Amino acid sequence: MNSLLIGELAPDQPSFEPNKNKQLTDEFRELRATVERMGLMKASPTFFALYLLHILLLDVAAWLTLWIFGTSLLPFLVSAILLSTVQAQAGWLQHDFGHLSVCRTSKWNHLLHHFVIGHLKGAPASWWNHLHFQHHAKPNCFRKDPDINMHPFFFALGKVLSVELGKQKKKYMPYNHQHKYFFLIGPPALLPAYFQWYIFFFVIQRKKWVDLAWMLSFYLRISFTYIPLLGLKGFLGLFFIVRFLESNWFVWVTQMNHIPMHIDHDHNVDWVSTQLQATCNVHESFFNDWFSGHLNFQIEHHLFPTMPRHNYRKVAPLVRSLCAKHGIKYQSKPLLSAFADIVHSLKESGQLWLDAYLQK
Numbered sequence: 001m002n003s004l005l006i007g008e009l010a011p012d013q014p015s016f017e018p019n020k021n022k023q024l025t026d027e028f029r030e031l032r033a034t035v036e037r038m039g040l041m042k043a044s045p046t047f048f049a050l051y052l053l054h055i056l057l058l059d060v061a062a063w064l065t066l067w068i069f070g071t072s073l074l075p076f077l078v079s080a081i082l083l084s085t086v087q088a089q090a091g092w093l094q095h096d097f098g099h100l101s102v103c104r105t106s107k108w109n110h111l112l113h114h115f116v117i118g119h120l121k122g123a124p125a126s127w128w129n130h131l132h133f134q135h136h137a138k139p140n141c142f143r144k145d146p147d148i149n150m151h152p153f154f155f156a157l158g159k160v161l162s163v164e165l166g167k168q169k170k171k172y173m174p175y176n177h178q179h180k181y182f183f184l185i186g187p188p189a190l191l192p193a194y195f196q197w198y199i200f201f202f203v204i205q206r207k208k209w210v211d212l213a214w215m216l217s218f219y220l221r222i223s224f225t226y227i228p229l230l231g232l233k234g235f236l237g238l239f240f241i242v243r244f245l246e247s248n249w250f251v252w253v254t255q256m257n258h259i260p261m262h263i264d265h266d267h268n269v270d271w272v273s274t275q276l277q278a279t280c281n282v283h284e285s286f287f288n289d290w291f292s293g294h295l296n297f298q299i300e301h302h303l304f305p306t307m308p309r310h311n312y313r314k315v316a317p318l319v320r321s322l323c324a325k326h327g328i329k330y331q332s333k334p335l336l337s338a339f340a341d342i343v344h345s346l347k348e349s350g351q352l353w354l355d356a357y358l359q360k
Contacts, residue, residue, distance in 0.1 A: 063229075119214055154172070275302040288335050
């Protein structure tokens with residue numbers, strides 16, 4: 001068994017869930033069995049084939065725009081918007097393959113995950129897996145969910161953690177203004193200023209050579225197709241405009257379901273409760289579904305992470321009933337309200353930090 005030993009649990013980390021809601025957990029298991037009997041864990045090949053096709057067609061349209069209409073400002077901007085859409089939508093599609101929710105076998109899911117995230121986006125599958133699986137295990141749990149690692153060095157997140165930070169007299173940033181500087185260092189900067197460079201450090205440090213090969217295939221492809229049209233400077237300008245637009249799209253969508261929700265240390269509550277307290281939904285519509293890659297159904301996605309996304313709306317009424325039965329708030333809101341709630345929650349937690357920081 002020594003080969004399977006990862007390490008010892010910390011003294012404050014019990015091997016059981018002391019705050020487990022047994023009735024909720026048992027009824028969720030029954031719901032999971034019902035969902036499987038309904039066939040909601042089976043993917044529609046047509047849905048995902050058409051989804052990939054629309055990404056590839058937009059990719060071709062971006063290049064054709066410059067080739068047919070020239071490289072003046074208007075076609076340049078149209079091409080940038082099309083490429084940003086390609087990158088954002090490919091990001092949602094790689095998420096599907098990464099969750100093994102498309103193909104019947106893990107082998108094909110992993111292969112297509114490499115193709116979409118590596119060849120279409122230029123990012124490593126291993127990096128995404130490393131971060132995203134931790135996020136799903138303990139969403140919004142400090143030091144366990146890497147998606148909230150910006151606390152405390154850039155932002156003060158959540159009511160509990162912000163007050164704790166203030167009482168400790170820690171001030172890495174002027175958190176009471178974080179709802180303002182979020183617009184500068186959050187949506188526009190995450191991809192072009194951080195992810196774009198860190199992913200190369202990740203694969204080289206960990207010797208993920210297969211991932212690096214897939215990534216290089218992306219950079220070679222876009223270089224050979226766009227440099228002849230735009231020249232090196234024009235190509236670099238286009239590339240970073242695309243990353244800037246994609247970054248805004250990515251951050252607003254991925255944070256709207258989590259940042260306004262409960263953020264705290266891990267208190268070892270049961271898995272179902274952990275998922276529900278950290279997630280909220282955005283109202284269903286054709287645009288919202290497409291724009292967010294169906295991550296507007298964040299509650300359903302976290303409860304059924306391997307479910308194909310086109311079935312979220314079918315399972316949503318069952319999840320809503322389960323929440324109502326147990327007195328758990330099932331939050332769903334309009335898209336723009338969800339965006340605004342990110343800023344409101346940052347303003348609130350920043351003020352809580354300031355009040356605690358100034359208190360003697």
